[in-house]
Amino acid sequence: METMDRKEFIKESVVMSGGLLVTPAYIPNMITDSPNERINVALIGIAGKRPSVRGIINGRGIVHINNYAEIPNVRITTLCDADERLFPEKVKIIEEKFGATPKTEFDYRKVLEDKDIDVISIATPDHWHALMTIWACQAGKDVYVEKPVCHNLSEGRKMVEAARKYNRMVQAGICYRDSKAVKEGIKFVHDGNLGKVYMAKGVTYRYRETIGKVPDSPAPEGLHWDLFLGPAPLRPYNENRFLYNWHFFWDTGGTTEFGNNGIYRMDTARWALNKNEHPVKISCTGGKYGRDDDQEVPNILMADYEYSDGVILQNEARCLATNQEGFGGAADVFVYSDQGWMTFSPDGYKIYFGKKSEPGPAKSDKDFPASELHNGWKNLIDCVRSRRREDLDNDILEGHLSAALGHLGVISYRTGRKLTFNTSTEKFVNDPEADKLLTRKYREPFVMPD
DSSP states (O other): OOOOOOHHHHHHHHHHTSSOOOOOOOOOTOOOTTTTTTTEEEEEEEOOEEEETTEEEHHHHHHHHHTTSSSTTTTEEEOOOOOOOOOHHHHHHHHHSSOOOEEESSSHHTTOOOOOOOEEESSSSSSHHHHHHHHHHHTTOEEEEEESSSHHHHHHHHHHHHHHTTTTOOOEEOOGGGOOOHHHHHHHHHHHTTTTTTEEEEEEOOOOOOOOOOOOOOOOTTBOOOHHHHSSSOOOOOOOOSSSGGGTTTTTTTTTHHTTTTHHHHHHHHHHTTOOOOOOEEEEEEESSSSSSSSSSEEEEEEEEEEETEEEEEEEOOOOOOOBBBBBSEEEEEEEEEEEEEEETTTTTEEEEETTEEEEEEEGGGGGOOGGGOHHHHHHHHHHOOOOOHGGGTBBBHHHHHHHHHHHHHHHHHHOEEEEETTTTTETTTTTHHTTTTTTOOOSOEEEEE
16 A cells, blocks of 8 residues: 655645644745645754864854755755754754744653654764664655765665655755856866866865763763764763763764765765775774874774776875865865876866876856756755656765765774775675674664664
8 A cells, every 4th residue: 555645645635624724833844834845854963063172163053054055945854863962953053943932851762752854854963874864764754964975884784675665755965966167067077177086085184182081981961972972882971971072982973084084985986986886905903103192093093995997996095184186175085097187176177187287177056046056955855856866976876985985994093904905795805804894783772773
């Protein structure tokens, strides 16, 4: 028996009731009052500006809020976070931007019970991304999930399987994919105009202060520490494992700076190389240098990936004082060919030809009319309405393949050796020790579905 879509049900109910409909309160970005046209969003993870040892940290939650507020007929109806102390401030922001008071909930599982929610927008720490996405797909929700989409490689594949099985739109949040200029630059490469490409490289040079050493302490009142940890091992509350600093521990930030910021570069580099597969050989070196603090993950990493046709991709992340590289600065993508090279930034590209690097075409999003530009949130909402997965700027499969580059590099670093990967089985060749790092042990009841 076919199930009726929520919006079809509402439309049917309106007809059966003679067209009577309760008009909602005024919402600034609403063009129509029809519930059949509205998209209701639940935002999961709402941290905004927070103090830390590095100053003020901006969370991704407020970025989601600001972007949805610009999309007609979309409203955030629910805020969810394990830290209830955040609700008053964010509720006021939602009221100002959407003209209605949202529901609040600290337990994500209860959010999924709300049949009026169409989209789950995930801005939580990395270790929650996959489980929340898969549960949302099972509940019939479409999803926007922040980068990296998963904490380990096996999760990424399960996310793809869930999106396909339940016919859900799942957008991976990687901003370079939003850029019209970057898309034009990618097409330039794919059309062969740069020549025969042999290598791409991503650099992420971002200085980070030490996080220091902090003793365990009782969790603050209002914070549901058990729900914050979710599938991760149960540990005593520690301020250094909370706030932004969760990035620097294996339990919660499994891909290091490769996944935190390097993924922007790796995704664009892989996209430029037109590689819709995993590399077959991976080698990564690095370590934690210059810091005596609680941080577990390395702050310097250099990885080489080789694809089946011999094309090379390089990934480098430095979190200590360092120089800039090329014309792109401290965080950029470089693509090299037999005729020249090019660099990508978040909103454009520059091309250089020959041994003297003579300037070629260059463009940024500033060169396009504002009406032609969009972002990943707008693109997702368009696809939620059209149900055309092929129109997603960054479908979950792309998110998985790009996140996997970080995971594969980290596994090579942690095992201390060059690895060979079977791209079909997504397992290492004759290396059970490395295979163990493709997944994790999940803490009950936050267990990954089969």
